[in-house]
Each structure stands twice: as structure tokens, then as C-alpha cells.
Amino acid sequence: MSGPAPSGRPGQPDVLVIGGGVIGLAIAWRAAQRGLRVTVADPAPAAGATHAAAGMLSPVAEAAYAERELFGLGRASLDRYPAFTAELTGLTGLPTGFAPTGTLQVAYDAGDLAVLVEQHRLQESFGRAATRLTARECRAAEPMLDPAVRGGLLAAGDGSVDPRLLAAALLAAAEQAGVHLVRQPAAEIIMGAGPAGAPAAAGAVLADGRTVAARWVVLAAGWQSAAIGGLPPGTAPPVRPVKGQILRLRPRPGAGTALLTRTVRGLVRGSSVYLVPRADGEIVVGATQEELGSDTTVTAGGVWELLRDARLLVPGITELELAEAVAGLRPGTPDNAPVLGPAALPGLVLATGHFRGGVLLAPVTAEVIAEYLATERLPELARPFTVARFRDEDEGRT
Amino acid sequence: MSGPAPSGRPGQPDVLVIGGGVIGLAIAWRAAQRGLRVTVADPAPAAGATHAAAGMLSPVAEAAYAERELFGLGRASLDRYPAFTAELTGLTGLPTGFAPTGTLQVAYDAGDLAVLVEQHRLQESFGRAATRLTARECRAAEPMLDPAVRGGLLAAGDGSVDPRLLAAALLAAAEQAGVHLVRQPAAEIIMGAGPAGAPAAAGAVLADGRTVAARWVVLAAGWQSAAIGGLPPGTAPPVRPVKGQILRLRPRPGAGTALLTRTVRGLVRGSSVYLVPRADGEIVVGATQEELGSDTTVTAGGVWELLRDARLLVPGITELELAEAVAGLRPGTPDNAPVLGPAALPGLVLATGHFRGGVLLAPVTAEVIAEYLATERLPELARPFTVARFRDEDEGRT
Numbered sequence: 001m002s003g004p005a006p007s008g009r010p011g012q013p014d015v016l017v018i019g020g021g022v023i024g025l026a027i028a029w030r031a032a033q034r035g036l037r038v039t040v041a042d043p044a045p046a047a048g049a050t051h052a053a054a055g056m057l058s059p060v061a062e063a064a065y066a067e068r069e070l071f072g073l074g075r076a077s078l079d080r081y082p083a084f085t086a087e088l089t090g091l092t093g094l095p096t097g098f099a100p101t102g103t104l105q106v107a108y109d110a111g112d113l114a115v116l117v118e119q120h121r122l123q124e125s126f127g128r129a130a131t132r133l134t135a136r137e138c139r140a141a142e143p144m145l146d147p148a149v150r151g152g153l154l155a156a157g158d159g160s161v162d163p164r165l166l167a168a169a170l171l172a173a174a175e176q177a178g179v180h181l182v183r184q185p186a187a188e189i190i191m192g193a194g195p196a197g198a199p200a201a202a203g204a205v206l207a208d209g210r211t212v213a214a215r216w217v218v219l220a221a222g223w224q225s226a227a228i229g230g231l232p233p234g235t236a237p238p239v240r241p242v243k244g245q246i247l248r249l250r251p252r253p254g255a256g257t258a259l260l261t262r263t264v265r266g267l268v269r270g271s272s273v274y275l276v277p278r279a280d281g282e283i284v285v286g287a288t289q290e291e292l293g294s295d296t297t298v299t300a301g302g303v304w305e306l307l308r309d310a311r312l313l314v315p316g317i318t319e320l321e322l323a324e325a326v327a328g329l330r331p332g333t334p335d336n337a338p339v340l341g342p343a344a345l346p347g348l349v350l351a352t353g354h355f356r357g358g359v360l361l362a363p364v365t366a367e368v369i370a371e372y373l374a375t376e377r378l379p380e381l382a383r384p385f386t387v388a389r390f391r392d393e394d395e396g397r398t
Numbered sequence: 399m400s401g402p403a404p405s406g407r408p409g410q411p412d413v414l415v416i417g418g419g420v421i422g423l424a425i426a427w428r429a430a431q432r433g434l435r436v437t438v439a440d441p442a443p444a445a446g447a448t449h450a451a452a453g454m455l456s457p458v459a460e461a462a463y464a465e466r467e468l469f470g471l472g473r474a475s476l477d478r479y480p481a482f483t484a485e486l487t488g489l490t491g492l493p494t495g496f497a498p499t500g501t502l503q504v505a506y507d508a509g510d511l512a513v514l515v516e517q518h519r520l521q522e523s524f525g526r527a528a529t530r531l532t533a534r535e536c537r538a539a540e541p542m543l544d545p546a547v548r549g550g551l552l553a554a555g556d557g558s559v560d561p562r563l564l565a566a567a568l569l570a571a572a573e574q575a576g577v578h579l580v581r582q583p584a585a586e587i588i589m590g591a592g593p594a595g596a597p598a599a600a601g602a603v604l605a606d607g608r609t610v611a612a613r614w615v616v617l618a619a620g621w622q623s624a625a626i627g628g629l630p631p632g633t634a635p636p637v638r639p640v641k642g643q644i645l646r647l648r649p650r651p652g653a654g655t656a657l658l659t660r661t662v663r664g665l666v667r668g669s670s671v672y673l674v675p676r677a678d679g680e681i682v683v684g685a686t687q688e689e690l691g692s693d694t695t696v697t698a699g700g701v702w703e704l705l706r707d708a709r710l711l712v713p714g715i716t717e718l719e720l721a722e723a724v725a726g727l728r729p730g731t732p733d734n735a736p737v738l739g740p741a742a743l744p745g746l747v748l749a750t751g752h753f754r755g756g757v758l759l760a761p762v763t764a765e766v767i768a769e770y771l772a773t774e775r776l777p778e779l780a781r782p783f784t785v786a787r788f789r790d791e792d793e794g795r796t
Contacts, residue, residue: 249698300647300705301716307702318699322723 013039015373016203016214018186018228019221020045022053022163023351023358025170026366027218032177034374039180039212041204042221046167049222049358052246052328053163054276054284057081057360058103060130060155061265063123069384070337071126074357076381077364078157084363085161085169091176094169097162097278101262105130106138106145106152108312112267113150120153130155144259144316149266160263160276163359170362184208188229189217194346199232201347216373218349223294223331225352235345238390239353241294241329245302246286247310249320259283259316266313273309275317283317285310287356288327296327330355340368340385341378349373350387411437413771414601414612416584416626417619418443420451420561421749421756423568424764425616430575432772437578437610439602440619444565447620450644450726451561451757452674452682455479456501458528458553459663460755461521467782468735469524472755474779475762476555482761483559483567489574492567495560495676499660503528504536504543504550506710510665511548518551528553542657542714547664558661558674561757568760582606586627587615592744597630599745614771616747621692621729623750633743636788637751639692639727643700644684645708647718657681657714664711671707673715681715683708685754686725694725728753738766738783739776747771748785 015031017024020042028038059074085098107113123129130153138152139145175181184206190213194200203213219225223241251258260277276284288302303325310317333339333353338361343350351369354361368382378386413429415422418440426436457472483496505511521527528551536550537543573579582604588611592598601611617623621639649656658675674682686700701723708715731737731751736759741748749767752759766780776784 247698252693252695295650297650297719299716300645300709300718300720303701303720304705304709304716307698307705311698311702318697318702320698321695322698322701325720 013037013180013212013214015039015216015218016041016212017218017220018204019219019225020171020181021048021050021220021222021358022046022167022170022362023354023365024218024220025167025174026362027220027351027369028179029170029174029177030366030370031373032174032179034370036373037178039182039214040174041182041184041186041206041212043183043185043207045171045181046164049328049330050163050167052244052326053359054246054274054286055097055161055163055166055359056103056263056274056276057160058155058158058263058265059360060123060128060158061103061105061153062357063119063126067335067337068126073364073381073385074360075128077361078159080363080367081159081161085166088169088173092169092172094165094172096166096169098159099161099279100157100159102154102156103158103263103265104133104138104141104152104154105265106267106313107150108148108266108268110150111270115267116151116153123153142260142262142264144314145264146313146315149313158263161359162278166359166362182206182212184210186221186228189231189348191230192347198346201345204230215347216349217347218351218369218373219343220351222352223329225331225350232345235343235348237339237343237350237352237387238334239331239339242332242355243290243292243295243327243329244287245298245306245325245327246284247303247306247322248324249283249285249317250323251281251320255281259314264313266309268309268312271305271309273306273313275310275314283320285317294329296329298325298327302327330358334390338365338385339387340365340382341372341387343387344391411435411578411610411612413437413614413616414439414610415616415618416602417617417623418569418579419446419448419618419620419756420444420565420568420760421752421763422616422618423565423572424760425618425749425767426577427568427572427575428764428768429771430572430577432768434771435576437580437612438572439580439582439584439604439610441581441583441605443569443579444562447726447728447756448561448565450642450724452644452672452684453495453559453561453564453757454501454661454672454674455558455758456553456556456661456663457758458521458526458556459501459503459551461517461524465733465735466524471762471779471783472758473526475759476557478761478765479557479559483564486567486571490567490570492563492570494564494567496557497559497677498555498557500552500554501556501661501663502531502536502539502550502552503663504665504711505548506546506664506666508548509668513665514549514551521551540658540660540662542712543662544711544713547711556661559757560676564757580604580610582608584619584626587629587746589628590745596744599743613745614747615745616749616767616771617741618749620750621727623729623748630743633741633746635737635741635748635750635785636732637729637737640730640753641688641690641693641725641727642685643696643704643723643725644682645701645704645720646722647681647683647715648721649679649718653679657712662711664707666707666710669703669707671704671711673708673712681718683715692727694727696723696725700725728756732788736763736783737785738763738780739770739785741785742789
């Protein structure tokens with residue numbers, strides 16, 4: 001353990017994690033496993049971006065959106081997924097829906113295929129390219145694909161997980177490991193004196209007025225991490241909400257085999273859509289990307305776009321039940337990469353800004369943050385992702 | 399009152415109405431107003447086709463689907479709507495959402511316009527034609543229409559009502575008038591001796607085992623009217639379920655003016671869609687027509703078709719919240735017209751098979767059935783709609 005809690009009161013945690021989505025829960029679990037006393041504050045754990053996440057684990061298919069460092073972080077997290085989910089299930093008996101079944105990227109028309117070929121070149125430059133498939137090979141891999149599909153890329157090592165199951169397993173594992181969950185939002189960071197006497201984060205006041213003092217405050221509240229009170233100017237992480245609408249489609253009772261065996265990500269006339277199948281035949285279709293502040297309205301236009309693109313790729317989805325349409329708010333950052341590690345304010349640790357990759361990046365995020373909390377050293381893998389990169393940029397500009 | 403109840407027990411109703419949708423509730427109310435003691439049996443009043451109805455009152459716009467007699471019945475019911483809803487609101491203080499704002503039929507492409515011109519000729523042959531509008535006039539009437547719209551027909555006398563509000567007002571008015579509601583499905587018609595000693599319907603056994611004896615049994619259970627137990631062979635009405643999916647779209651808080659001022663019915667590349675606006679800005683979009691038995695699944699394909707057509711007509715709907723998607727089962731008949739009046743079995747009265755027109759036809763149905771219950775004479779207006787028309791057909795064929 002890195003140090004005593006500021007007040008030294010018995011029962012006071014070493015770590016207060018603000019936010020109980022997959023990121024906050026995974027950190028809390030891993031930190032508790034390292035002997036730290038951890039409290040998580042969240043009014044409704046796993047009800048934010050986690051609730052609306054599809055659970056794709058596709059760093060290769062995401063490569064087009066990532067810098068090399070982020071691609072590496074995603075690969076590192078994917079590599080951890082089999083052991084991470086096996087450990088969770090072994091400890092709790094709960095499933096996570098982890099399925100290492102690969103991702104098939106497909107192109108609907110000639111223009112889409114040209115984009116896909118570009119993405120393949122980028123994957124090659126990262127040294128982890130997917131396999132080019134012809135149209136015929138795509139349909140052999142996924143027979144329910146529309147005959148119009150022009151070709152694709154198979155990332156055999158990618159996979160998926162059910163974020164709602166994962167969050168439930170993480171919560172159970174965290175509680176088993178001694179993590180204390182307080183179902184309250186954190187209203188304000190409280191300040192104390194840090195190791196060198198400088199101002200430092202020392203806990204938080206919750207919405208019900210209770211104070212939780214802690215040696216470390218981990219801000220893992222997704223897009224709301226920027227809005228917490230009490231932070232000195234310039235120390236809040238640069239995250240903003242990016243709305244995503246998704247659909248859950250379910251087979252009707254007595255329906256035959258599942259429509260898809262692996263995640264299908266499509267480019268359809270320039271528009272992106274993905275279909276993530278679950279073992280029970282459910283298919284999650286996502287996702288819009290909208291910059292509308294904190295709005296989480298499910299809109300006619302969002303649902304229409306998702307259905308339009310999904311049915312062009314897999315016409316059979318029209319027979320499925322539209323069981324749910326839901327919108328979540330992903331924490332976006334200026335460079336679409338997460339913010340990991342110590343903040344400028346001593347005592348404050350950031351684990352937010354995961355944008356579209358929170359589920360994928362949960363294992364590696366938990367590992368590096370728990371390591372930092374226990375040792376005050378941030379592992380090499382996470383160093384490109386500290387908040388300092390934005391300050392450096394600002395300074396470079398002025 | 400037409401006759402004593404079979405058992406003469408005090409508290410026993412004169413009339414048992416099976417089914418508490420808009421049809422059953424309106425009949426019960428009108429019958430009670432005529433001094434009859436009425437019980438309605440329904441496990442969940444207004445939860446069937448009424449719940450998924452949009453509430454269009456457009457006999458003129460529906461003319462293409464109707465024989466002359468059904469058009470006349472629809473006109474007669476529409477004529478009653480202002481007084482019917484005013485009386486309901488006067489008695490109960492409850493709104494019905496009745497809006498005599500007209501219906502605008504529009505055509506999206508040249509082929510659609512040709513169909514609309516044909517429909518206009520048919521309306522003319524019925525003597526109640528809508529007014530032809532140019533494309534420009536359509537947009538002047540409803541500025542949010544897509545510029546592609548080719549032309550339309552304005553039925554200024556048509557209107558709409560909110561079926562859920564209407565049902566709530568009918569239920570309150572019925573109960574005020576002394577109607578007794580039993581929240582149980584009727585399992586089986588019970589038989590007794592009719593006026594001439596012949597077998598006659600004499601009440602029903604409910605699902606909880608209770609028996610409700612009554613002089614008259616009114617079967618107003620929509621598509622389920624065909625499935626009730628205990629009826630002698632050949633006496634069940636020929637109704638089948640026709641699934642319809644609808645959407646409710648809502649403006650977001652702070653949104654500007656409503657998108658539409660009146661019902662818009664569109665033909666869009668051969669596909670039919672309607673948009674019914676409510677005073678609060680909500681728009682109901684409907685409806686699929688599917689012959690899938692009793693299935694009420696909301697499907698990806700159904701929602702997609704409705705959104706596709708609705709947004710081609712009124713692009714602004716994409717910004718609305720998709721607040722609800724729901725499917726109901728309309729009671730279809732072999733000729734798409736309702737079945738009204740005495741059944742072949744004495745004591746049994748039919749009020750079902752209203753298909754797409756249950757809300758429109760509720761006032762006139764209630765009036766003619768109440769008249770029959772009180773006098774044993776079926777008004778002229780309803781005579782083309784007795785179940786005998788199907789028996790005559792069968793006999794004609796053999």
C-alpha cells in the first residue's frame with residue numbers, strides 16, 4: 001500500500017472511485033485485490049455508457065479510428081480478456097458473455113470497399129492486419145449477409161462481451177473483494193494537504209451530504225467526470241458527452257438458428273453500422289454518434305438509420321423483435337483516446353475518456369490504475385494517455 | 399327494456415358485454431343510458447386494438463377501402479363525433495382529443511399520384527369527394543411536407559381523436575351510468591332457453607369461474623370474439639387478427655411548433671402510411687397490416703417501414719423522440735366491414751369485425767346496438783352489416 005489515508009480513521013477507504021461503470025468497477029475490483037480499501041460512489045452502477053454499450057472487442061477493426069498507441073492499448077486489453085473474464089466467472093459464478101469469435105468487417109458498395117482496403121493498409125502498418133475476404137468468402141463466413149456485400153476483412157482474434165453481464169460480474173467480484181458501494185453521486189471533490197503539503201484531492205462530498213475521505217480519488221465517471229465540483233481550475237479531464245443510440249433485436253420464440261455467428265461491422269454507402277450477436281440470438285445494432293450535449297433521447301431518425309443500414313447488410317433482421325432502443329453518452333476526448341493516470345492535482349487519478357472503447361479497455365485500465373494506486377508508478381503502456389498530453393499541446397500552441 | 403333476465407335474480411344484468419375496448423365500452427354506456435343494467439367483462443379494458451389505434455376519423459380518405467354501405471356507416475359515425483365527444487367530456491370532465499381538423503392525403507411520386515386520382519374518382523362516386531390540391535397547395539396546408547410530394551386530397555370534414563383518452567372517458571361515463579366492470583376475460587358463453595324455448599345465449603362463465611347470467615350477451619371482444627368457448631357451431635363471428643404496428647413520436651422539451659396541423663395520409667412509392675398529430679405535438683405513425691395470427695411482436699422491419707415512409711413525407715420527424723412502438727390486433731372480416739346486430743343464436747348480439755375502423759365506428763355502433771338491445775329492432779343503417787350476409791354468401795355458393 002502506498003500510504004496511509006489522510007485522516008487515518010478506521011473504515012475510511014484508501015481509494016474513492018467516482019463512477020461505477022465497467023471502468024470504475026474494474027478498477028475498484030483490481031485495487032481491492034491489491035489490498036487497498038475501496039469505496040465506489042455511483043447512484044446507479046452500470047447505468048450510463050455501459051448500459052448502452054454493445055461490447056465489441058475489436059481493436060483491429062477499430063484501427064482506422066486509432067493512433068498507434070491506442071491500437072496497442074486495445075490489443076493489450078483484448079489479450080487480457082480471456083483471463084479477465086475467466087477470473088470473474090470463476091470468482092462469482094456469473095457469465096460475462098465473452099465470445100472470442102472474431103469480427104467481420106464488410107463493405108456494401110464499391111466506395112465502401114475502397115475505404116475498407118484503406119483500413120486494411122492501416123492495419124498492416126500496425127502489424128496486425130485482418131484477413132482480406134472476397135464477397136463469396138464473406139457470405140461463406142456469414143450466410144445471412146446480403147448478396148450485395150462486396151468484400152470484407154476478418155479479424156479472427158477480435159471478440160465481444162455482454163457489457164451488462166460484465167458489469168454485474170464486476171460488481172459482484174468487487175463486493176466479494178471488500179469494495180464498498182455507495183449509491184450516491186459524488187457532488188464535490190474535497191481538498192486536503194498532499195504529501196508535500198500542497199493542496200490535494202482528499203475525498204468527496206456525496207449528494208446526500210456525506211463526506212468520504214480517501215487517500216486517492218479516482219475519477220471514472222465517464223463524460224460526467226468533467227462536471228464534478230470542487231476541482232481547481234484546469235484539473236478537470238477534457239471529456240464531453242458523445243451520444244450513441246443502439247437497438248437490441250431479439251429472435252422470436254421458436255425461431256431457428258442465430259442470424260450471425262460473429263460481430264459484423266459494415267460500411268454501408270459511407271455509413272457505419274455494427275451488429276453484435278449474443279449467444280441467445282440477440283443482436284445489438286449500433287451506434288449513432290451525435291454531439292448534442294447530455295441529451296439521451298432515442299430519436300426516430302437515429303433508429304431509422306440503424307435499421308436502414310443493418311437491414312441492408314443482414315436483411316433477416318427485419319423479422320427480429322425490436323426489444324429495446326436506448327441511448328448512452330460516451331466520454332469523448334479531443335484525441336478520442338482515454339485519459340489515464342495522475343491528474344495535475346495530487347491525490348486525483350483519472351480513468352475516463354474511453355469514448356467508444358470503455359468495454360474493450362476495462363481490463364487494461366483496471367490493471368494500470370490499480371498498479372498506480374499501489375505503487376505510484378504508472379505502467380509504460382499507459383504513459384501516452386496521461387492528461388499531461390493536453391497541457392503540453394496547449395503550451396506548445398501559446 | 400326488452401325482457402326480464404333469465405334468472406330474475408336482483409343485481410343480475412340485462413346485458414353482458416364481452417370486451418371493453420372502445421366498441422364494448424361505448425355500447426355499455428349507451429345501453430346503460432337507455433335504462434339497461436350492463437356488465438362489461440374485460441381483463442384489461444382498452445388494452446387491445448384500442449391501445450394501438452391512431453384514432454383517425456377519415457371515412458372519406460378510407461373510401462378506397464370501403465363499399466358504399468361502409469362509407470355511409472363511417473360518415474354517419476363521423477357526423478355523431480362532435481356531439482358524442484362533447485357529451486362524454488360534459489359528463490366526465492375528461493378530454494377525448496377530438497380534433498375536426500381534416501385529413502390531407504398526399505402522393506409521393508407519379509405512380510402514387512395516379513392512385514390518388516383514382517381514389518378521388520371513387521370518392522366522387524360516393525358523393526363526398528375531398529378537394530384536389532396541387533403540390534404547392536399541399537405544402538401551403540402542411541409546410542413540413544417534403545418538397546417531393548406531388549399533390550393531394552383534402553378531406554376537410556375528417557378528423558381524429560385520441561383512442562386512449564376516448565376509452566378512459568368512455569369507461570368513466572359508463573361507470574357513472576351504472577355499468578359494472580368485471581376485470582376478467584369471459585371463458586365460455588352459457589346457454590339457456592330463449593323466448594320461444596329455443597337454445598339461447600344466457601350469459602357467460604368468466605375465467606375465474608364466476609357466472610354472469612344476462613338476457614343479452616354482446617360479443618365485442620375484437621378478434622378474440624371468434625375464439626370464445628361455448629358457442630354452437632356456426633355462430634361465432636368470422637373475425638381474424640390483423641396485426642398493426644404503430645409508433646408514437648414526441649417532440650423534445652422546448653421544441654418549436656408542431657410539425658403537422660392535421661392528419662396526413664401518404665402513399666409513398668406504393669406503400670401507405672399515416673401521421674396523426676395530437677394537440678401536444680405527439681405524432682402517431684401507422685400502420686403495418688400483417689396476417690400473423692395473434693403475434694403482437696414489434697419488429698425491426700415494421701418499425702423500419704413506418705419510419706422510412708413517414709420521413710419521406712415529413713423529414714422533420716427524424717428529430718422527434720421515438721417514445722413508443724406497439725402492435726395491436728384488429729378484428730378483420732372477410733369483407734373488411736364490421737359485424738353488427740343479432741347473431742344466429744338468440745340472445746347473442748355481435749359488435750365486432752371493425753378492422754381499421756373501430757374508433758371511427760364506435761358512436762354509430764353503440765347507438766345501433768343499444769337501440770337493438772332496447773327494442774329488438776336493428777336500425778336501417780346497420781342492416782347491411784349483420785352476420786347473415788356471410789351465411790347468405792355461403793348458401794349462394796352451394
